[in-house]
Amino acid sequence: MNQTAIRFFGLGLGPGHPDYMTVRARKVLETADRLAHFCKRGKRGNARTIADAVVGADPEREIALVYPVTTEIPADHPDYAAALKPFYEASAEMLLAEIEAGRTVALLCEGDPFFYGSFMHLWWRLKDKVPTEVVPAISGMSGAWTRAGTPITWGDDVLTVAPGTLSEAELTRRLSGTDAAVVMKLGRNLPKVRRALAAAGLLDRAIYVERATMAEERIVQLADLPETVEAPYFSLVLVPGQGRRV
Template sequence: MTVSRDSARFFGVGLGPGDPDYMTVRALKVLQGADRLVHFSKKGKRGNARTMVDAVIPPDPAREIALVYPITTEVTADDPAYGAAITPFYEESCARLAGELEAGRKVAVLCEGDPFFYGSFMHLWRRLAPRYPTEVVPGITGMSGCWTRAGVPITWGDDVLTVCPATLGAETLLQRLRATDAAVIMKLGRHLPKVRAVLQQAGLHERAVYVERGTMPDEFICPLPDKTDDDAPYFAMILVPGQGRRL
């Protein structure tokens, strides 16, 4: 059967925070109808996004495309070595997906949370969306899933919320936290000791909440003062709820 290029569609599919029950109806429809399911992964590991949808979309080798990062946390993002490795990776990944799209296939990139919120998908979107019909399916963000599961209303009244990557330097992070009412600190991983120290300096440590793999099967939630070790995965965050006007 000949497939026309006109049938090509490029999708970025937000899967939500982890629990497949939080996936949208639109996301499920796109995944069910896609010719190719694309996910990012670390060397030697199955992609987290692909694992998230196993319950609703069983593995199918004929449909799967794994984009394996050449580098992840081995060096920091501001290290020239990081850009030297990751930029060609995105270029090569886009060339690979463009081949599928040129063949008229529907290509769906699986994205944790929302595709436009700290997502690797954006690097593909920037290169491919101008060339092919594209749809981005929004998803519940990881932080939304985490504060809901933790039972922590994050903003009240006129509270200002600041979202910070834990990769920021300590002084920059401190300035951001001192200038806001509520905060979410993402991409925790090995940065937990630094973030904990900054929160203590900012006087926010006691009201902070630690959430690990929120909504996922191995979810763990506790007040940050109760988290006494320094181990945290990438999929962990700290919530600092606002204390604004409550009626």
């Protein structure tokens, strides 16, 4: 790959603590003409917050891509796609205009850009139009099981990664047939996830991790977590495998 030709970067910044950012990510952060990031209205994006340790606020460099909807609309509701599709299309056109004007654009991503990332919706729209590089990163789940001090797989363990947005029946089915698991996208799905883990016989092994590697990190056995707790965006559940140990 001719690095000098790259105009659009999907920039993975890691699980949260800036020390887990790669050398490549830091270089792109420091040199890109524009730093784009997704955010909720009136708030800074999570990825932009991670980048604070490397680059301070610079209005001339920053492009905030403000989500038109959040978790108030369920992901499987027709209104969700109806709102997000034009948002992604408009965002892609905005970034394309910057690139065609001769500027390099880095779209900041918490975790890894190709793992449940909003970046992928813009990558899919721009990858055949502009030279693109995706900068990989330590994923949020990797940061979580490392900070929890629990190996996630041993020997021939099979790992299942499931979004908490699945139906309770589907979550139970998938969790019942695996050795180890990571359940992402908790939020208001946490009670449903807890019930599915109990039905699959995995609740006693489940570990709740919130804001892994960040200052507000919280790690607790899920069975000990009060049912009144509301899970934030940066949270997941780990079910460590129990396979062969030599």
